[in-house]
Each structure stands twice: as structure tokens, then as C-alpha cells.
Amino acid sequence: MSARQLSDRIRLFLCEQFQLTPDQVAEMMPNFIATLSVHMENLERSLAADDPLVIGKAGHTIKGALLNLGLTDYAELAYAIEKMGKGGDRSADYKALVANLRRLITPLIG
């Protein structure tokens, strides 16, 4: 999905879900995108800890943000990371999962 498509999808969702005006959404969008970028960086940084619980927690945070932006399909991937992390799963390929999420949202956050 292109940056424009993703951005339009979020704008539409925010207007419908939260009864916000297009102007309100336009004002919020830059901060929301920047926040999503920070959550993604934190998730990537959490890989270095080599602790599934830390990764799971970072997955949980970005999942909540993605859900509230209407990116439910991406939130499912974050949820998978969260679930495995919180379950203490050491066999999961977190690096690949996180890289996949990064690939999906890169058009949006750059």
C-alpha cells in the first residue's frame, strides 16, 4: 500500500470512528505518524534485549496505536509479536516478524 493510500485510510478511519473533522485529523496526523515511528523504533530496539517479555511489551504498545489508527491487519502482526513475547517464546523469529511490520508501515513513516 502506498503512503498516500495508507494515509487516506487512516484519515477516513479517524473521521468515522472518532467523529473528528478532516481538519482535526489533518492537525493530528503528523504527530500520530511520528509516534508510530517511535513505537516502531522501540520495537526494533527491544530485539537487542533478547528478552521475549520486553519484545512483547513493545509489541503491545504498537498494537494499540495501530488499532486506534484503523490498521487492524497490521495490528494483528503486532499482536502476534506481543503474544509470543509475553508467553516467553524464545523460538519465535522476532527479527523477521518485526522486519515484516517495518516493511508494511515504512511507506507511512519513511
Place this chain on the structure above:
Amino acid sequence: MLIVEDEFISRTLLVEILKPYGVCHTATTGCEAVDVLDRAYSVDSHYDLVCLDIMIPDIDGQEVLKKIRRMEASRGIGGRDATRVIITTALDDSCNIIKAFLDGQCDAYLTKPIDSEKLLSHLRYMQLIGEPAHGYSF
């Protein structure tokens, strides 16, 4: 109203939904929430509504909820004067939701993505705001 949420996007959206109905204060950690609530009680005031995320830093939402009820009990606050607490949490969090109802006596819960209509209908049911046609009562 007090919104306890550590995630910026969720917090901002909750403020946007609720600010037409009254002053919205925010806290981003459990400790901060308890401090804010305690300060309100210390001046014989209290929040009508707390929107409380479960997974927050320092003290989790379950513990904050218990502290709210303990602070109320120690001051003889209850019934209609009690703070209404709405748990905001993720879709998969049924254990936490049940625990919040049983142990902490929350009044309602909302899953993310937050549904503004559902949130407002909870507030109407709790008589914290009026029906849409009649404006609001804060």
C-alpha cells in the same frame, strides 16, 4: 475526567472524544494517576470519570483501580458519588476485564480501537452526560 493512558495516540483520541463534555486531565503512568487522584481527594474533590488503561508503567491499571476504591472507602465515598471507572484495553484482554469487574469494581470496559459512540453511551448510561439532543451536563 482523568484519562490514564501511556500511549500517545490512544490518549489524544480519548481527550478529543471527551473534551466537549468537560475538563480532561491525563496521566501516563500508574504512579502519576494515583498521585493525581490522591491530590484531588486531598482537596475534597474527586474525578467523576477515570478512563484507565490496564497495561501502564509503574503500577498497572488493576492496581490503580483497587487504590481508587480504597481511597474512596477510606473517605466514605461510594454509591452515586463514587468515581466511574472505564477500563480501556486490547481486544484479547478478557482475563483483565473480568478481573477488573470482580476485584476492582470497574463500571465498564472499552476495547481498542476506542469506539466513541460506545464510550459516550456508557457516559449517558452512567448519567455523566445528558442525551445528545440536550447537550451535556458536566
